[in-house]
Amino acid sequence: MQPEIVIIDYGMGNLRSVLKKVERLHKSVQVSADLKVIENAQKLILPGVGHFANGVKKLKESGIWEVLNQKVLEVQTPILGICLGMQLMAKCSEEGNAEGLGWLEAEVVRFKVNDTRTYKVPHMGWNTVEIQKESPLFAGVSQEAMYYFVHSYYMKCHNAKDALGSTDYALYFTSAIQKNNIYGTQFHPEKSHEWGDRLIQNFIALPA
Amino acid sequence: MLTKRIIPCLDVKDGRTVKGVNFVNLRDAGDAVELAAVYAEQGADELVFLDITATVEGRGTLLELVRRVAHTINIPFTVGGGISSKVDVSALLNAGADKVSINSAAVRNPDLINELALEFGSQCIVVAIDTKSVHSSQFTVLSESPTDSFLTPHSSLLTSNFVHTHGGRKPTELRTLEWAKEVEERGAGEILLTSMDTDGTKNGFALELTSTISRNANIPVIASGGAGTMEHFYEVFTTGYADAGLAASIFHFKEIEIPALKQYLHERGIPMRMSR
Numbered sequence: 241m242q243p244e245i246v247i248i249d250y251g252m253g254n255l256r257s258v259l260k261k262v263e264r265l266h267k268s269v270q271v272s273a274d275l276k277v278i279e280n281a282q283k284l285i286l287p288g289v290g291h292f293a294n295g296v297k298k299l300k301e302s303g304i305w306e307v308l309n310q311k312v313l314e315v316q317t318p319i320l321g322i323c324l325g326m327q328l329m330a331k332c333s334e335e336g337n338a339e340g341l342g343w344l345e346a347e348v349v350r351f352k353v354n355d356t357r358t359y360k361v362p363h364m365g366w367n368t369v370e371i372q373k374e375s376p377l378f379a380g381v382s383q384e385a386m387y388y389f390v391h392s393y394y395m396k397c398h399n400a401k402d403a404l405g406s407t408d409y410a411l412y413f414t415s416a417i418q419k420n421n422i423y424g425t426q427f428h429p430e431k432s433h434e435w436g437d438r439l440i441q442n443f444i445a446l447p448a
Numbered sequence: 449m450l451t452k453r454i455i456p457c458l459d460v461k462d463g464r465t466v467k468g469v470n471f472v473n474l475r476d477a478g479d480a481v482e483l484a485a486v487y488a489e490q491g492a493d494e495l496v497f498l499d500i501t502a503t504v505e506g507r508g509t510l511l512e513l514v515r516r517v518a519h520t521i522n523i524p525f526t527v528g529g530g531i532s533s534k535v536d537v538s539a540l541l542n543a544g545a546d547k548v549s550i551n552s553a554a555v556r557n558p559d560l561i562n563e564l565a566l567e568f569g570s571q572c573i574v575v576a577i578d579t580k581s582v583h584s585s586q587f588t589v590l591s592e593s594p595t596d597s598f599l600t601p602h603s604s605l606l607t608s609n610f611v612h613t614h615g616g617r618k619p620t621e622l623r624t625l626e627w628a629k630e631v632e633e634r635g636a637g638e639i640l641l642t643s644m645d646t647d648g649t650k651n652g653f654a655l656e657l658t659s660t661i662s663r664n665a666n667i668p669v670i671a672s673g674g675a676g677t678m679e680h681f682y683e684v685f686t687t688g689y690a691d692a693g694l695a696a697s698i699f700h701f702k703e704i705e706i707p708a709l710k711q712y713l714h715e716r717g718i719p720m721r722m723s724r
Contacts, residue, residue: 253569256544260519290569356666360691362571362637364668366451366493366721386451386721388524390571390637409450431524431546433488 243270246281250298252288261430266444275307282448283318286325293336295328316421320443326424335393343422345398359410362392369405375418379442385435387427451719452685453493453692456699459500463513481516488521490706491723499529511543518544526574537564549574552613565635575636578612579624580644616644628661643673650676653684662689670694678712685718
C-alpha cells in the first residue's frame with residue numbers, strides 16, 4: 241500500500257530513529273528508495289548524516305535526484321530536510337565542493353572558529369533556535385525549546401526570507417528554513433525529545 | 449547557547465546494567481531499556497551504553513538491546529564495547545545507535561578511526577580514552593624522550609598519563625594528550641575521557657587532566673570517572689572545561705537524581721537544558 245509519508249532512503253545514515261518517531265505519530269509512513277513510492281508520496285522527509293558530496297552522489301546514482309526535483313518544485317509536495325537533508329537543498333557546499341539541489345539561495349560552509357576552547361567543532365549537543373518568522377513548522381513551540389545538533393558545516397542563507405530560525409554558536413547560523421513547501425532543520429527533531437516531537441507533529445499536520 | 453550535557457552511562461551485560469568499582473566486582477543495577485527511558489524522561493541529554501565485557505570476552509555488542517533502546521527513547525545514544533570493524537559499526541547504526549564508541553580497536557589500529565569517519569561521518573565516531581597515571585619508576589623508563597613544548601604547563605601530569613585498554617587493565621605506551629590529538633586528526637567527532645585513577649572513587653573527576661585534554665582538543669570532550677557529588681559536575685564544567693559529564697552508579701542508585709543535578713548546575717550559571 242502506498243504510504244502517505246515517505247522517508248527517503250538514499251544510503252546516508254540510519255533512518256530507523258526518524259521512522260520510529262514518525263510512526264508513533266502517524267500510521268502511514270514508510271522508509272523507501274523506490275522511485276514510484278517516492279513519486280506517489282503526499283509528504284517527504286529527507287534525513288541523512290555524513291558527507292555532502294557523498295549524499296549528492298547517492299541521490300543522483302539512485303535516480304532520486306530527478307524525482308525529488310519534480311515532486312518538490314513542480315508538484316509542490318511538502319518536504320522536510322533534516323541535518324544533511326536540509327544542507328542538500330542548498331546550491332553548494334564546501335564539503336567535497338559539490339553542487340546541491342539548489343532549491344535555496346544558500347551555501348553550506350564549515351564552522352571556522354578562533355576560540356576553540358569555547359566552540360568545539362562539531363557543534364554537538366542541545367541548543368535553542370531563535371524563530372525569525374512565523375511558520376506552521378514551529379507552531380506552538382516556545383523560544384526556550386532546545387534541539388539536538390551534531391554538525392560541522394552550516395547553511396549560509398542568502399535570502400533572509402527563507403530563514404525560519406537561527407542558532408547562536410560562535411556566530412548566528414540558519415538552523416531552520418522554509419521556502420514555500422520546502423522545510424528544513426539543521427538539528428534532529430527525531431532526537432530532540434518533546435520539542436522535536438512537536439515539530440514532527442507540525443510537519444505531519446501540514447496540508448498535503 | 450549550547451548547553452553542557454549530562455550523560456548517564458549504562459554498562460551493560462546481557463541487556464542489564466552493571467557497574468563495578470574500578471571496573472571489577474560488578475553489581476547489577478537493573479534493566480537497561482527501562483533505565484534508559486527513565487533517564488530520557490528525567491532530562492538526560494544523551495545516553496551511553498558500554499558493553500564492558502565485550503573486549504575481554506571478544507563478544508559482539510548487543511544489537512537486540514540497541515534496537516529496543518532506539519524504539520523506546522527519543523534522545524541520542526552512543527554504543528561502545530568490542531567494536532573493531534566497519535561491519536560492527538554499520539550493524540549498530542542500523543539497529544538505531546546514533547554514535548559508536550571505539551577504544552581498544554582504535555589503539556590497535558588507528559587507521560580504523562579514519563576509515564569509520566570517512567564511511568559514517570565524524571559525528572558518529574566517539575573515541576573512548578581510558579587513561580591512568582603510571583608510577584614514577586615505570587614512568588621514567590617510558591618517558592625518556594624530550595618533552596614536547598606543548599606539554600610544559602602540566603608536564604609531570606601529562607607525561608605520566610598513559611592510555612590503557614581492555615577495561616583499564618592493559619597499559620600502552622601512548623601518552624594521553626598525544627593520543628587525544630591524534631584521534632582528533634584522524635577524524636574522531638568526540639572524545640570520551642575516562643580517568644582510571646578516579647573512576648569508581650566518587651572523589652571527583654580528574655580535573656587537571658580533563659582540562660588539559662579539553663583545552664587542547666577542538667572536538668567535544670566527555671569527562672568520565674569519579675563523580676560523587678553535584679559539585680563534582682560543577683567543577684568539571686568550569687575548571688575541567690568539559691563539554692559533557694558522564695557517570696553511572698550514582699545515577700543508577702539514585703545518589704544523585706538528574707533533575708536536581710541540572711537544577712543545581714543551572715542555578716550556578718552552567719548552561720543546561722531544563723525541562724519545560
